[in-house]
Amino acid sequence: MTLHSHKGLMFILDGLGDRPVPELRGRTPLEAARTPCMDALLTRGMGGLMDPLSPGVPVDTHTGTALLTGVCLKDARFLRRGPIEAAGAGVAMRNGDVAVRCNFATVEKGGDQFLIKNRRAGRLGEREVAELAMSLQQIDLGDGIYGSVHPATQHRAILHLTGPGLSADITDSDPMSGVSLRIQKVRAHDPHNIRAVATAEAVNRFLGIACARLPDHPFNVARRKAGGLEANGIICRGAGEILVLDNLLHHLNIKAAIITGDCTIVGLGRLLRHTVHTSSGFTALADTDIKAKIQMAIDALDRHELVFIHLKGPDICSHDLNPRGKMEFLERFDQALTAVPADDLVIGITGDHSSDSNQGDHCGDPVPSLLSSPGGRRDLCREYGETACCQGGLGRISANSFLISMLDAMGCLHNYQAGDSKYYPI
Ligand SMILES: [Zn+2]
Incomplete structure (x- = not known):
């Protein structure tokens, strides 16, 4: 052979x-x-x-x-991690789409900011993440941009952005290290990159909508009653476009x-x-x-x-x-x-x-x-x-x-x- x-x-x-x-x-x-x-x-x-x-x-x-x-x-x-996770979860990406790796997390509002209380919302099962993701489909983020969440392994998920004029050249909302527990505003790496600025704004809008919507999800209502950690927020990192390696x-x-x-x-x-x-x-x-x-x-x-x-x-x-x-x-x-x-x-x-x-x-x-x-x-x-x-x-x-x-x-x-x-x- x-x-x-x-x-x-x-x-x-x-x-x-x-x-x-x-x-x-x-x-x-x-x-x-x-x-x-x-x-x-x-x-x-x-x-x-x-x-x-x-x-x-x-x-x-x-x-x-x-x-x-x-x-x-x-x-x-x-x-970049986003499109790799997307391929793993079977998300079909087209040219121009952006994928961002996400965690469902437990967050708490502090003034006009959100603080991370638990990066993984305790440990979530894949069925639970799938249920949470179902409530975050085809979210209208303006300018023809839509965002949908797809479940990945354990507490992880993918935010899939579609629409015109997207760029993956954006920062993470995830502070990663224990130095800061504040969820970061997503920004364009280059403030002159109009597409990246628009994409960062769309991601920030999406994260705001998720934080407003998730506390009312039946899964979180049940966890609150049981005194458990809620999956009431999302942190994201590793935005990327389709990869040919x-x-x-x-x-x-x-x-x-x-x-x-x-x-x-x-x-x-x-x-x-x-x-x-x-x-x-x-x-x-x-x-x-x-x-x-x-x-x-x-x-x-x-x-x-x-x-x-x-x-x-x-x-x-x-x-x-x-x-x-x-x-x-x-x-x-x-x-x-x-x-x-x-x-x-x-x-x-x-x-x-x-x-x-x-x-x-x-x-x-x-x-x-x-x-x-x-x-x-x-x-x-x-x-x-x-x-x-x-x-x-x-x-x-x-x-x-x-x-x-x-x-x-x-x-x-x-x-x-x-x-x-x-x-x-x-
Ligand atoms: Zn490793």
């Missing part, structure tokens, strides 16, 4: 890297976890430290994953599949034109069905040269300040990994970024990574973890280079020319 000598399996463990945690006696969750299967893969392969974008720079999931799945550095820097794997004529339960990664996979496999048992949480994911990946290898498996669990645990949960997830993952027929496969294990379980957020530390291939080089790393990987033969490697190293081990780079230099590390 092919010139390729081996097929490849890349595990993207979301937020894999971490920092030493006092409750784990100064070890990281990966170092504290019992992982005999990954240790064996490392022993017959090489370890290293992977920088998604640039050393020390924290990145979002979509950026780190895009770089590992074939998007070059230059394009990945400008990816170049991809190294298409360029090399390599068929790839992505296995994931996360709406963002589903969207990214669709935009990259990889085969996307998902299932209701893939929760994008720590309780996901790891074994079923691995089995689906093994099946997908029949029809694809390279299969990516994305697991969100480690990052969720870090955001929840739960390093022990992250350690236990990695142990469950390691047990499930025994089902992989490793002898004839090129296997890469890495993450889209590191996440600090002490702070509950992404950090710019490099990701401990391993590459194991039949007949491939070995190094002296034995126990998979942040410290051991400092000594590894892969050295300090970029996300693009990690993918390219896998492809080389698979024997896929026959058509790789010097002209492909945008994929060389910078």
